[in-house]
Structure formats: structure tokens, C-alpha cells
Amino acid sequence: MTSFADITTIGVGGRIARFIEPTSRVGVIEAVEDADSKGLPLCVIGGGSNMLVADAPFNGVVVRDARRQITVPDEAAPVENGERIVHVNAEAGCNWDDFVAFTVELGLEGVEGLSGIPGTVGASVVQNIGAYGQEVATTVESVEVWDRRDKKTMDIPATDLGFGYRMSKLKASMYTAPATPAAEFFPTPRYIVLSVTFALRHSATGTVGYGQLAKALGVEVGDRMATKAIRDAVLKVRAAKGMLEDAGRYANPAMAGTKRADQIAIAVEAQRRAKQAESSATGSSTSSDHPDAETAPLAPDYNRHSCGSFFMNPILTAAAAARLPEDAPRFNATLPDGTPGVKTSAAWLIDHAGFHKGFKVSPDAQAGLSTLHTLALTNRGDATAVDIATLARTVQDGVEAAFGVRLVPEPVVVGLDLR
Incomplete structure (x- = not known):
């Protein structure tokens, strides 16, 4: 019997009562509809990279879309009028890094900085993944979804997806407050992603949009480099921080x-x-x-047995940010209500609260912070979900005691309370 430990990057989680991998669009919708009509717990999972699930059996249905086709309805090369935008459609079950590799191979610019992020195309828009100066939101044109409430398919344009920092209208449908699941739709959003259409640019070069990446490439932020060189550099930087899947x-x-x-x-x-x-x-x-x-x-590389970045970078009011130490990182950001705010670094807060790389709650604990990056909580071999949750709460409590900031988990947390 398949378990969440088998299909998540952190390698923990209980057995699954029913695991389905539909191979057609209709099959995905039918699997979701069948679970909903029977009132069964439903979890639609992608690559399992952004989930922490309890150790108890999941007495419901887990659906993993097995459709992975990528199509290019436009010309893949610049047309005579000089138009360089190329639309690419990917089915929700397509592995995200496979998609990035495909676009780079095709000579397209737009997602090369998102190389190496585990997961699927469908999950990428739910989470609005971002790294190294890029966010998926900047390249999405529209998302085809199944609306579980209204029982219909619909195409949602990017302008209506409510994209924000690690947020979208899709993800928001699962929560009533940060890390607080909604009663109706959790751990699966109201809107099930079926496919995503991206608008990319035909170009063999891309913009280096992040300082750490520029340093790795030996260039300045804003310089243009071959998209393949950017992809290769991103993969190397992520590997050095243990932020690739095993x-x-x-x-x-x-x-x-x-x-x-x-x-x-x-x-x-x-x-x-x-x-x-x-x-x-x-x-x-x-x-x-x-x-x-x-x-x-x-x-095994246990530093890679994680959910990636476990906590989101807090976005604070100006007053709350003013209470942080003078040397705490500060970046202009927008609060959920649309007003100006200040983003700080969760990794900095964790480290300066005394939780350094490799931290464990006890010497024999099977869960610990990555030895390469304080923002990754890792399974050191035989951890349980409870072990990971204990570590997470310890870090949350310590950061709150030191700085008055409660860190919010980035992964979807099922069967555990990490508010």
C-alpha cells in the first residue's frame, strides 16, 4: 500500500487508503468528483515536495495526475512580424523541472531561474513558486481548472488568479487564515488545476535577476546570459544549499x-x-x-529529504519591522491587504534565534535543520511526521520568543497543527 512517505520529498507520512493516478483529463475530474460525492477526504498531490502529512493512515483518496504532455500551439521560432511570445501548454501532472528543461531546450526565456524546484506544473501555480528573481506568476497566461463547488471546468486568466508571495486564489481557497485550514476545501483547493498555459519569450538568453546567482555566474544583476547557463548555475547553487530533491x-x-x-x-x-x-x-x-x-x-542525501523552504519569509508592518534588530534583512513588500509592508528573512530569524545549521532538539533526534541551510527541516533517515512537527514548533516558538514573529509554514500541513 502506497504511503505519503513514498511520494513526498521529506519521506514521512501515513498509508493511503486509495491512491489513484488518472491518465486522462476526464479521469482526473471523475476521480475528484467521486471522492467529493462520497464525502471522502481528498488530497490531490503533485511531486510531493510541499507537503507534510501526519503519520496516521489517510482514510481517503489521493489523486496524482499522470498526464505530463507539453504542447506548443505557437511557432517555436520568432515569426516574420518579430513577435517573440511563445505560448506553451503543460498538463498539470508534468514534472516542473522537466517543463523548465523543455523550455530551455526550445530556446525560450522566462522560467530558467526556477530550475530544480521539485513538484509539478499544476502545483507551481497553486503555490506561485519563486526563486532567483523569478516567479511563476510572471509567465502564466491562464490556468484551466475543475471547480469543485460549481462542478464545471473554467479557464482563469492570470489577472484573476490573485497571485502574491507564495499565494494564489487557488491556494487561498484552502485557508481561512495563515496555516489555518478551511472546513470545506483542505488539503485540496476548490480549484483543481488541469493544465497551465504559459507565455514565454523566444530568446536564447535570460536576465540574471538575483545577486547570489549573479555572483555564481561572475556577472552583475541585470546582465543577460544564455538561459542554459542560468539554469546550470541555479541547479549548482540549489545543490550547494541542499535545496534539490534527492x-x-x-x-x-x-x-x-x-x-x-x-x-x-x-x-x-x-x-x-x-x-x-x-x-x-x-x-x-x-x-x-x-x-x-x-x-x-x-x-541518500539527507539534506535533500525536506519540503524545501519550510517557513515563508514574514511580511511585516513597518511598526513590527522596526522592532527587529538593526541588521535584520529588510525588503519592500506588500501585505495581504494590499498596503506597503516589509519582508524579512525567515532563515536569518531562525539562525539569529539560536537555531543554526544542523540543529536538532536532541542529539539522537531523527529530524534536524539541514547542515547547509537553516530554512530546510530535514528527515535524517527515520524521522516521523511528529519528529518534523516537533522541530518546527521548537523553531517557531524560539523565533517568536526572540523577535515577536510567528513563522508560518510554507508546505501544506495535513493532520498536524503548526499555527
């Missing part, structure tokens, strides 16, 4: 077919090289040192 998860039968085989091979080889470099630097040995290293099972 490529070994695709050897799990429950993950079969969910990612392009060529992209899995690239990720596995890159992870092997990273582990070899790490072992050389520390003088330790790994399975990568084995004579049959290229065929041996990939050694």
Missing part, C-alpha cells in the same frame, strides 16, 4: 514514470559528483567511492 527517490516504484528518464539520469550523476566532492573535502567515504559507483544505488 534524485534517488525516483528508484522508488511509487515514483516510477513521474519524471523524464534523461533528466533523472542527469540529476543522479550530478548528485554522485556532489557527494564525491563532499567526501573528498571531508576525507570520508561514500558509495560514490565504490568501484561500481556508477551502478550502485545512489547514497
Whole structure:
């Protein structure tokens, strides 16, 4: 029986009563409708990278869209009138990084900075994923959804999706307040993503829009570089911070077919090289040192056994931000009510509250902060969801005591209370 531990990047969570992988658009809608009509708990999951699910059995239905087709209705090259916008449609079950790789290979600009983010195309718009100066919101033209309340399909233009920092109209339908699930739609939004249409730009180069990325490329913010060079640099920077998924998860039968085989091979080889470099630097040995290293099972990288960034960067009022230490990061931002606010760094707050890289609540704890990045809560091998939640609450309480700021989890948290 499939469990959430099998299909999430953090590798925890209870067994699933019914796991369905529809291979057609109608099949997705029917699976959702069947669960809703019977009043069963429903979880529509993508790549499992942004979820923390309780250890108890999930006595409901989990739907994972098995449709992964990408189509290009426009000309893939600039047309005679100089129009450079290219529309690309991807089915919701398409692996997100497969989609990014496809667009870069096709010579399109717009999502290269979002390389390496685990998950699916459908989940990308729910969460409005962002990194290294890009957000998915800036390239989405429209989203086709199934409306669970009104029982109909609809196309929602980007202007009506309510995109904000790690937020969309889709995600908002699951919550009544930060980290507070809504009674009607949770852990699955009212709107089930069926496909997404992106408006990308035909260009072999992209803009380097983030300082850390510019440093890695040896250029200035705002410079233009080959989109492939940007993608490669993003993957290296994310790997150095442990913010890529463990490529070994695709050897799990429950993950079969969910990612392009060529992209899995690239990720596995890159992870092997990273582990070899790490072992050389520390003088330790790994399975990568084995004579049959290229065929041996990939050694687990526990820093990658996470939900990615576990807490959102807080957006505060000017008054609340003024109470932070003078050296706390501050960026202009917009509060949920549309008024000006100040964004600060959750990672900075965690570290300066005394929770440093590798922190555990006890020496033998199976959950700990990544040894590379304080914003990632990781499963060090045999953690349970309760172990992860205990670590999360410890960090939340400590940051609140130090700075008066309650960190809000970024993942969808099912069966646990992390408010």
C-alpha cells in the first residue's frame, strides 16, 4: 500500500487508503468528483515536495495526475512580424523541472531561474513558486481548472488568479487564515488545476535577476546570459544549499514514470559528483567511492529529504519591522491587504534565534535543520511526521520568543497543527 512517505520529498507520512493516478483529463475530474460525492477526504498531490502529512493512515483518496504532455500551439521560432511570445501548454501532472528543461531546450526565456524546484506544473501555480528573481506568476497566461463547488471546468486568466508571495486564489481557497485550514476545501483547493498555459519569450538568453546567482555566474544583476547557463548555475547553487530533491527517490516504484528518464539520469550523476566532492573535502567515504559507483544505488542525501523552504519569509508592518534588530534583512513588500509592508528573512530569524545549521532538539533526534541551510527541516533517515512537527514548533516558538514573529509554514500541513 502506497504511503505519503513514498511520494513526498521529506519521506514521512501515513498509508493511503486509495491512491489513484488518472491518465486522462476526464479521469482526473471523475476521480475528484467521486471522492467529493462520497464525502471522502481528498488530497490531490503533485511531486510531493510541499507537503507534510501526519503519520496516521489517510482514510481517503489521493489523486496524482499522470498526464505530463507539453504542447506548443505557437511557432517555436520568432515569426516574420518579430513577435517573440511563445505560448506553451503543460498538463498539470508534468514534472516542473522537466517543463523548465523543455523550455530551455526550445530556446525560450522566462522560467530558467526556477530550475530544480521539485513538484509539478499544476502545483507551481497553486503555490506561485519563486526563486532567483523569478516567479511563476510572471509567465502564466491562464490556468484551466475543475471547480469543485460549481462542478464545471473554467479557464482563469492570470489577472484573476490573485497571485502574491507564495499565494494564489487557488491556494487561498484552502485557508481561512495563515496555516489555518478551511472546513470545506483542505488539503485540496476548490480549484483543481488541469493544465497551465504559459507565455514565454523566444530568446536564447535570460536576465540574471538575483545577486547570489549573479555572483555564481561572475556577472552583475541585470546582465543577460544564455538561459542554459542560468539554469546550470541555479541547479549548482540549489545543490550547494541542499535545496534539490534527492534524485534517488525516483528508484522508488511509487515514483516510477513521474519524471523524464534523461533528466533523472542527469540529476543522479550530478548528485554522485556532489557527494564525491563532499567526501573528498571531508576525507570520508561514500558509495560514490565504490568501484561500481556508477551502478550502485545512489547514497541518500539527507539534506535533500525536506519540503524545501519550510517557513515563508514574514511580511511585516513597518511598526513590527522596526522592532527587529538593526541588521535584520529588510525588503519592500506588500501585505495581504494590499498596503506597503516589509519582508524579512525567515532563515536569518531562525539562525539569529539560536537555531543554526544542523540543529536538532536532541542529539539522537531523527529530524534536524539541514547542515547547509537553516530554512530546510530535514528527515535524517527515520524521522516521523511528529519528529518534523516537533522541530518546527521548537523553531517557531524560539523565533517568536526572540523577535515577536510567528513563522508560518510554507508546505501544506495535513493532520498536524503548526499555527
